[in-house]
Amino acid sequence: MKRTKMVSALLACSLGLTVSVLAQDVTKYIRYEHNGVISHGILEGETIHQLRGNIFESAERTGTTVAIDNVNILIPTEPTKVIAAGLNYRSHLGQANPAEYPGIFDKHATSLIPHEGTVAYYEDATNLHFEGEMVLIIGKTAQNVSVADAPDYIFAVAPGNDISERVWQSNDLQWFRAKGADTFGPVGPVMVSGVDYNDLLLQTRVNGEVKQSQRTRDLIFDSSFLVSYISRYVTLNPGDMIYTGTPGATSAMQPGDVVEIELEHVGLLRNTVGEKGVRPANDE
Numbered sequence: 001m002k003r004t005k006m007v008s009a010l011l012a013c014s015l016g017l018t019v020s021v022l023a024q025d026v027t028k029y030i031r032y033e034h035n036g037v038i039s040h041g042i043l044e045g046e047t048i049h050q051l052r053g054n055i056f057e058s059a060e061r062t063g064t065t066v067a068i069d070n071v072n073i074l075i076p077t078e079p080t081k082v083i084a085a086g087l088n089y090r091s092h093l094g095q096a097n098p099a100e101y102p103g104i105f106d107k108h109a110t111s112l113i114p115h116e117g118t119v120a121y122y123e124d125a126t127n128l129h130f131e132g133e134m135v136l137i138i139g140k141t142a143q144n145v146s147v148a149d150a151p152d153y154i155f156a157v158a159p160g161n162d163i164s165e166r167v168w169q170s171n172d173l174q175w176f177r178a179k180g181a182d183t184f185g186p187v188g189p190v191m192v193s194g195v196d197y198n199d200l201l202l203q204t205r206v207n208g209e210v211k212q213s214q215r216t217r218d219l220i221f222d223s224s225f226l227v228s229y230i231s232r233y234v235t236l237n238p239g240d241m242i243y244t245g246t247p248g249a250t251s252a253m254q255p256g257d258v259v260e261i262e263l264e265h266v267g268l269l270r271n272t273v274g275e276k277g278v279r280p281a282n283d284e
Contacts, residue, residue, distance in 0.1 A: 077239035088245025115189035118280035131246035132204030214247035
């Protein structure tokens with residue numbers, strides 16, 4: 001089915017967990033469509049175990065299974081909001097000094113596309129960049145939570161790509177389209193709980209060439225601080241996403257480029273940049 005070609009091989013490779021990680025309670029959640037029905041499931045090897053109920057509270061297995069090759073992979077959740085942090089690795093700052101507080105901005109929920117979705121290269125876009133990031137998935141309502149309590153609100157993490165049109169970013173009053181245009185938020189294919197998200201290797205590859213490579217321990221404002229800071233002002237709901245920032249340098253993408261974001265012990269997100277001026281028909 002659509003977007004599942006070679007998924008088995010990708011997931012078997014990129015979602016393989018080491019013995020040390022398996023010693024923890026690692027769970028790989030996937031949201032998918034099969035025979036017209038949208039479900040959450042737990043991915044074990046190449047088999048999805050369907051869940052019933054609220055995955056953030058008390059979901060249980062239905063006993064129904066399906067092979068990963070026989071489903072359409074969807075974005076991991078249906079967030080009410082998507083928030084992102086900018087300039088959150090020193091390697092991305094250049095000569096600038098770190099800010100006293102995170103640089104937070106909104107991405108539209110409609111910017112999200114799943115694994116193997118196509119990134120739009122809009123007709124008036126000229127400088128489209130990748131930004132590989134770790135994405136936090138919120139698991140319960142968060143309002144003014146402390147840094148110490150913040151981990152209790154982080155349900156899982158996923159690879160993400162904060163696609164950015166640099167000319168728009170420089171010229172527009174806000175980043176409404178520069179980072180929030182449709183298809184500018186690839187995320188998935190799974191969200192994973194039970195990993196040490198404070199120290200994971202994050203890599204971005206374009207056409208197989210490594211462009212970014214850094215560990216999440218190098219975040220200026222770590223995951224707990226971001227959740228605490230954002231929830232001080234904005235209520236976070238279950239399923240909401242926080243893009244935590246991109247490391248190192250980014251560069252322009254061209255139509256046809258294949259961009260992969262790999263988050264250690266979590267998974268590999270792959271998307272292709274579409275033809276310039278052609279709006280891709282990414283479907284849920």
